[in-house]
Amino acid sequence: MTVAIIDCGGANLRSVQKAVEIQDMKVVITKDKNTISNASFVILPGVGSAKSVMNNLQDSNLIETIKELTMPVLGICIGMHVLFDYSAEHNTECLGIVSGNIKKFDSKYTVKVPQMGWNKVTFDQEKFKALDNYYYFANSYYSQISDLTLGSAEHSESFAAVIQKDNFLGCQFHPEKSSFAGKKFLYHFFNAS
Amino acid sequence: MITKRIIPCLDVKEGKVVKGVQFKNHKIVGSIIDLAQKYSNDGADELVFYDISASTEGSIVDKEWVSKIAEVINIPFCVAGGIKSIEDARQILNLGADKISINTPALNDPQLIQILSNEFGSQCVVIGMDIKLIDGQAYLFAKTGSEKTAFATNIKADDWMIKVQELGAGEVVINAMGQDGVKNGYDIELLKSLGSICSIPMIASGGAGEPQHFIDVFKQTNVDGALAATIFHRNEYSINQVKKELQANNINIRI
Numbered sequence: 001m002t003v004a005i006i007d008c009g010g011a012n013l014r015s016v017q018k019a020v021e022i023q024d025m026k027v028v029i030t031k032d033k034n035t036i037s038n039a040s041f042v043i044l045p046g047v048g049s050a051k052s053v054m055n056n057l058q059d060s061n062l063i064e065t066i067k068e069l070t071m072p073v074l075g076i077c078i079g080m081h082v083l084f085d086y087s088a089e090h091n092t093e094c095l096g097i098v099s100g101n102i103k104k105f106d107s108k109y110t111v112k113v114p115q116m117g118w119n120k121v122t123f124d125q126e127k128f129k130a131l132d133n134y135y136y137f138a139n140s141y142y143s144q145i146s147d148l149t150l151g152s153a154e155h156s157e158s159f160a161a162v163i164q165k166d167n168f169l170g171c172q173f174h175p176e177k178s179s180f181a182g183k184k185f186l187y188h189f190f191n192a193s
Numbered sequence: 194m195i196t197k198r199i200i201p202c203l204d205v206k207e208g209k210v211v212k213g214v215q216f217k218n219h220k221i222v223g224s225i226i227d228l229a230q231k232y233s234n235d236g237a238d239e240l241v242f243y244d245i246s247a248s249t250e251g252s253i254v255d256k257e258w259v260s261k262i263a264e265v266i267n268i269p270f271c272v273a274g275g276i277k278s279i280e281d282a283r284q285i286l287n288l289g290a291d292k293i294s295i296n297t298p299a300l301n302d303p304q305l306i307q308i309l310s311n312e313f314g315s316q317c318v319v320i321g322m323d324i325k326l327i328d329g330q331a332y333l334f335a336k337t338g339s340e341k342t343a344f345a346t347n348i349k350a351d352d353w354m355i356k357v358q359e360l361g362a363g364e365v366v367i368n369a370m371g372q373d374g375v376k377n378g379y380d381i382e383l384l385k386s387l388g389s390i391c392s393i394p395m396i397a398s399g400g401a402g403e404p405q406h407f408i409d410v411f412k413q414t415n416v417d418g419a420l421a422a423t424i425f426h427r428n429e430y431s432i433n434q435v436k437k438e439l440q441a442n443n444i445n446i447r448i
Contacts, residue, residue, distance in 0.1 A: 012289075012291070014260075014263060014287075014288075014289050015263060015267075015289055015291075018263070018264065018267075019267065047313075047314065047317075048312075048313060048314050049314055107392040107393075111195075112195075112392060112393055112394045112395075112417055113392065113393065114315055114316045114363050114364075114393070114394070115195060116195075116316060116363065116364055116394045116417070117195045117196060117197075117198050117238065117239075117394070117417060117418065118195065118196045118198070118238055118447040119194065119195045119196070120194070120196075134196065134447040136268070136269055137195070138269070138291070138316040138363075139316065140315065140316070154194050155194070155195060174269075176267065177267060177268060177269045177291065178267070178268075179233070179267055179268050182267065183267070
């Protein structure tokens with residue numbers, strides 16, 4: 001069971017790798033198409049901007065590879081944003097796996113932008129209730145609530161903290177930085193997906 | 194809603210954690226890794242490591258300990274001290290830090306804030322503001338890692354607060370230098386006044402000596418987090434104890 005972490009240039013690669021290692025999974029950080037396509041799980045970590053992640057994926061010729069993946073895939077933060085059609089961050093066309101757009105939080109609603117810190121995530125379905133917890137967020141852009149939302153949190157309004165479309169899971173928070181809660185979330189990804 | 198953050202600050206000098214009073218007379222309080230682990234297990238929401246030798250001696254922080262911290266904790270942490278360029282920042286972030294904090298280099302070259310924010314995202318870019326009142330007016334201080342090098346600039350705190358937001362800073366740490374290590378409580382007036390012109394996360398620093406000081410700063414100002422060193426280093430109160438008191442006072446906190 002190999003986990004492929006896609007190297008899309010972000011700075012949190014080592015943190016994500018470490019978080020996977022403590023789940024007793026074999027893990028590689030890679031840009032190689034075959035390694036990604038043959039992995040049991042794929043993680044698309046994201047730090048930086050939607051534009052920089054998309055440019056990196058384009059340069060590595062991975063756009064079509066990612067769209068065709070059939071194993072469980074987890075997009076983290078910007079890695080979740082790029083699963084959507086479009087992100088308002090630098091007007092970026094994204095992968096289009098999940099329909100919808102990523103918007104910017106509006107600081108005029110008495111909330112601070114970026115959202116930075118621990119926010120409470122609530123899951124709707126009974127089977128995910130055990131994952132209700134505080135997770136670490138660091139983001140200015142977000143996905144609105146939709147039919148694909150599994151878990152939500154509040155920052156001026158409700159936003160999607162976890163989304164799922166078929167085999168693609170996305171989380172707005174950083175499980176690799178969310179202490180015990182993040183560890184449990186990743187355990188769930190590897191064992192229940 | 195996002196919770197208020199409790200952030201232990203570890204001043205690092207020559208590879209050890211030290212603590213001074215009003216930015217001088219630093220004493221060794223322990224090993225970086227041991228304290229990072231301890232605070233993380235005790236419920237710290239994030240950690241700040243400030244390399245006080247780097248900022249005054251002109252070197253970038255010794256990188257080895259940054260990657261060691263990233264190996265042992267799974268909460269976010271910020272590194273400050275001696276980061277002067279996009280390359281310095283990249284190095285620290287690649288070693289596993291989540292944020293970098295800059296003070297003097299931003300005062301010397303404000304465009305650096307914009308460059309860092311565009312490259313790494315504003316959530317990575319923290320501006321440390323070391324502030325002292327001169328004739329009733331709050332001014333920025335530079336090179337504050339050592340008493341010998343610290344000096345007042347002619348930049349007013351409220352002007353700088355507006356400017357760093359325009360340039361794309363993701364967070365500010367307001368360090369009231371007069372309060373540092375003296376445990377009289379945070380500088381509520383300063384934080385209120387700067388908070389009224391701040392739409393990015395703002396962290397209070399300097400003066401925490403007892404749980405009531407954290408309650409006061411969260412009740413009386415709109416800061417998003419409170420940074421503290423002495424109170425935790427001396428084992429006077431644990432982070433968990435402080436958080437329980439905050440919770441008992443209806444402050445939204447992660448426990």
